[in-house]
Amino acid sequence: MTASGKQTGPLLGCIADDFTGATDLANMLVRGGMRTVQTIGVPHTHMSAAADADALVVALKSRTIDAADAVAQSLAALTWLRAQGCRQFFFKYCSTFDSTDAGNIGPVTGALLDALKDLPGGDFTIACPAFPENGRTVYRGHLFVGDVLLNESGMQNHPLTPMTDPNLVHVLQRQTRSKVGLVRFDVVAQGPNAVCTVVDALRNEGVRIAIADAVSDADLRTLGEACAEMPLITGGSGVALGLPANFQRAGLLALAGHASRLPTVEGAAVVLAGSASRATNAQVAAWCVDKPSFRIDPLAIARGEAVVEQAVAFAREHLKGERPQPVLIYATTSSEEVQAVQHELGVARAGQLVEKALATIARELRMLGVRKFVVAGGETSGAVVQALGVQALRIGAQIAPGVPATVSTGDEPLALALKSGNFGTADFFLKALEHRDGDMS
Structure with a gap:
């Protein structure tokens, strides 16, 4: 910690299942004032740039590989991020929930929850791919792309992960043995306290992962605030919209107007x-x-x-x-x-x-x-x-x-x-x- 109470070193550690998804998430964090560094794979050596970052994003290429390999790579990333001192963790996947019945969203989420069960609240997480700015919204557990359901958006023809079911509760339940629940839009509309109340109820029912509805940026900010104490959050980059403010409210993150500054490259x-x-x-x-x-x-x-x-x-x-x-x-x-x-x-x-x-x-x-x-x-x-x-x-x-x-x-x-x-x-x-x-x- 510095004399002002701000933590030195990264606060948020993120694991992304592909490279563009990683930059998408990093973009959201920078917009929120977090200086962000993205690694290509799990670093094997010390990285000096990590010490100057508020957020670290490990970019994997694990979206469509064998589920066991995706789990192993994600756990390796988590181990490295914990070693850097990160306080909270984010598993990022595509805003169209790209996956198959074999995974990899469910298996990776379950493995990360197991690895973080030593932390308070580490037995539960949300899953929210919503990104309203890019037309992805979740309503009653169903994913929309623009004005159509996921399975009518063209994603049903994806060559590797054809998405034929827009009901994310069903999609995720087929991928995991953990019980999957839903945080409905009407609960989210009532604010962070209402979300936390429902999360507690879902926990008592044995739910480990809950699909969270979100149709607006305001919903994403509500979810972000409600998840402030969760060791693990999963979703698209949209959920990260509300995370920087949590660290600011806790006195751990200063507003960084220069977070997006980059050197000029000629060529x-x-x-x-x-x-x-x-x-x-x-x-x-x-x-x-x-x-x-x-x-x-x-x-x-x-x-x-x-x-x-x-x-x-x-x-x-x-x-x-x-x-x-x-x-x-x-x-x-x-x-x-x-x-x-x-x-x-x-x-x-x-x-x-x-x-x-x-x-x-x-x-x-x-x-x-x-x-x-x-x-x-x-x-x-x-x-x-x-x-x-x-x-x-x-x-x-x-x-x-x-x-x-x-x-x-x-x-x-x-x-x-x-x-x-x-x-x-x-x-x-x-x-x-x-x-x-x-x-x-």
Whole structure:
């Protein structure tokens, strides 16, 4: 503690199940005044940047791996975060609750609860993926995306985690042996004390995890305040909206107006897109109208064609020409085409070919002087940052809801905007490249 009563070192320790989800959460915390550092995987060595942060976010690539592996990685992250002195913990997953009946949200949540049972209140947590700013709301336990239920939003066609049931109580109960309950919207509307009363009642009924309704930012702030004493919170980044204020009320966190400040990064820029979401398809289409682009064909890669080399040559031509300009290299396509490729190559192989190709391209482009990367898709972002050797990111100002500017730590910093496939308007790529708060200018 400092003389003013503020804690030195991180207060909140977060575990995210993919890379763009991690930056989404970190963005929310920075907006609340918490200086935030995101690590790429669980650090194995001392990280000096962690000591200067109010919040730490460990970005895993665990959303679609085997549940046992996801649990092991998440517990390793928790162990590291506890060693850094964090007081509260957050398990972050997608605002569309991306998962299957085998996991991984339920198994990871249960394992984290078990690991934190030594702490007061460690036997219970909420699960709330709501993010109203991006159109995700939870009402009577059902998840809406905009005006439609989750299973009508396009997520029912997701290649890895098709979401066909909008009732999150049912979805989560199929993933865990823990009893799942519900904190209804009418309770949330009554304020934090009412939520705490219902939580106590659910505990007495043997419930360990409760889906929490939220249809507005005010609901998220209510939930955040009600969860101030819970060792573990789970959900989308929206729930984090109310967490910084808890630490401020407790006298542990000073208002940090400089929390989003980042160093400027000079160099060429490129956009890499691997997501097949509707939002990313619209962004790719908008870019391709009048800007240079190169499409990655996984079937051509599978045939042994020199797709990576062709993409790098295309990028070099535009980045090093008389009038240098950023390029888009993408594998984004319609869900029907994705399914056709998966039918021919298999789901796992199709995804791996694209991720490996874009990761290799990113590494080659860095050698050509590219220092600014806009990346669309959680799996793609994970592959790219690993290929670039990024170990941690400082989180800056918001580019779009759920997507902050970031700069990597280390001697040769890179500017990265890592976007969940579902986030951003059609002109997001251009917005990210024009962003002028420290790193994408």
